[in-house]
Amino acid sequence: MPKRSTTVDDTGAAPLVHEQVRIQRGRRSGLPVIVAVHSTALGQAIGGCRLARYRHWRDALTDALRLSAAMTDKCAVAGLPNGGGKTVVALPPEATLGPAARRALLYDVADVIASLDGAYATGPDVGTDPTDMATIAERTPYVFCRPPEAGGSGDSSTHTATGVMAALHAVCDAVFGSPQLAGRRFGILGLGRVGTHLARQLAAVRAQLVVTDVDLNKRPLADELGAAWLDPDDAFRAEVDVLVPAALGGVFTTETVRQLRCAAIAGPANNQLDEPATADLLHRRGILWAPDFVVSAGGVIHATAVELHHETTDQASHRVLTIGDTLARILQDATRAGVTPAAAALDLARQRVQLAGRAP
Numbered sequence: 405m406p407k408r409s410t411t412v413d414d415t416g417a418a419p420l421v422h423e424q425v426r427i428q429r430g431r432r433s434g435l436p437v438i439v440a441v442h443s444t445a446l447g448q449a450i451g452g453c454r455l456a457r458y459r460h461w462r463d464a465l466t467d468a469l470r471l472s473a474a475m476t477d478k479c480a481v482a483g484l485p486n487g488g489g490k491t492v493v494a495l496p497p498e499a500t501l502g503p504a505a506r507r508a509l510l511y512d513v514a515d516v517i518a519s520l521d522g523a524y525a526t527g528p529d530v531g532t533d534p535t536d537m538a539t540i541a542e543r544t545p546y547v548f549c550r551p552p553e554a555g556g557s558g559d560s561s562t563h564t565a566t567g568v569m570a571a572l573h574a575v576c577d578a579v580f581g582s583p584q585l586a587g588r589r590f591g592i593l594g595l596g597r598v599g600t601h602l603a604r605q606l607a608a609v610r611a612q613l614v615v616t617d618v619d620l621n622k623r624p625l626a627d628e629l630g631a632a633w634l635d636p637d638d639a640f641r642a643e644v645d646v647l648v649p650a651a652l653g654g655v656f657t658t659e660t661v662r663q664l665r666c667a668a669i670a671g672p673a674n675n676q677l678d679e680p681a682t683a684d685l686l687h688r689r690g691i692l693w694a695p696d697f698v699v700s701a702g703g704v705i706h707a708t709a710v711e712l713h714h715e716t717t718d719q720a721s722h723r724v725l726t727i728g729d730t731l732a733r734i735l736q737d738a739t740r741a742g743v744t745p746a747a748a749a750l751d752l753a754r755q756r757v758q759l760a761g762r763a764p
């Protein structure tokens with residue numbers, strides 16, 4: 405994802421653009437819990453809780469800073485009355501968490517979130533799920549996506565997939581002159597929670613599918629849907645209309661962009677680009693890259709609408725579909741201004757945050 409431009413002060417240091425960052429060694433777990441609040445200019449900061457293995461906790465801090473800033477852009481572009489934040493817990497590389505250790509760690513996370521007095525609310529992310537959110541909710545109300553039986557809106561991946569489908573219509577309209585998905589060829593990288601929903605939804609509208617996953621247990625799904633299976637190492641060379649990254653971030657690099665044989669890229673994976681300049685590289689290659697922070701917002705749009713802003717399920721579902729209109733507008737703005745879609749999307753985000761009167 406393109407980084408926000410960073411100004412450098414007289415000392416040569418980049419200024420802190422985040423409103424607050426808490427780093428605390430968990431009282432129970434002894435693990436580093438990091439909560440970054442990038443901006444509350446538009447409202448309460450929101451962003452998932454990531455439990456991931458890091459060689460050094462400072463790497464987790466870097467992730468928290470980057471991901472919380474990206475959440476500000478995601479919320480602003482989605483038109484949410486929320487800012488961006490993130491929780492990252494740095495697990496040691498060899499760590500395994502048993503149930504008691506996991507609960508202790510989640511209580512540590514909850515205590516840091518509670519200490520922010522509502523400036524930030526969390527949700528599931530890599531390494532956490534709705535059940536973990538129910539555990540956090542035992543100690544703080546600032547949490548969303550608890551299981552429905554615990555009063556939350558549950559797993560958001562179906563809504564994320566629905567938002568990606570809306571984005572794919574907009575992308576096909578911009579690139580091929582028709583929003584129809586039937587007969588188009590899509591390459592899905594990663595058949596996890598979101599990728600599986602997407603594969604099913606695309607198969608249901610008679611799109612052609614090429615799919616891959618490092619987990620070979622996903623292969624029967626490909627057979628069930630009549631999708632061609634690719635080795636993950638060949639994924640970037642797939643001859644498809646649209647590539648749909650639905651696994652990890654950082655996959656588009658100078659090296660992988662060179663291999664691509666697609667007309668466009670649009671998928672839910674967060675932080676798809678290794679660095680902002682890769683958006684320019686894709687643009688120069690004539691490949692339309694739909695910014696991930698626009699495409700992947702369906703889950704957070706739905707969860708916050710239902711749980712934090714008490715909208716009906718119908719209102720929330722309607723909001724998810726507006727991702728298509730938002731992306732269409734961004735693509736038009738980009739064409740008109742002669743800039744990349746990434747630049748146009750960031751511009752829209754900045755305008756909305758600045759309009760709120762307190763730029764991050």
Ligand SMILES: NC(=O)c1ccc[n+]([C@@H]2O[C@H](COP(=O)([O-])OP(=O)(O)OC[C@H]3O[C@@H](n4cnc5c(N)ncnc54)[C@H](O)[C@@H]3O)[C@@H](O)[C@H]2O)c1
Pocket residue numbers: 530560561562564593594595596597598599616617618619622636650651652653672673674700701703704
């Ligand atoms: N779940 C959501 O609602 C949501 C919302 C916004 C963004 N995202 C992002 O979308 C992506 C997918 O999320 P998810 O919830 O489906 O995750 P997931 O963990 O359920 O699925 C990821 C899948 O990718 C596969 N994978 C990992 N490395 C791979 C590789 N190199 N090649 C091919 N497959 C690979 C995994 O085996 C797994 O099946 C993530 O980047 C996530 O941050 C998810």
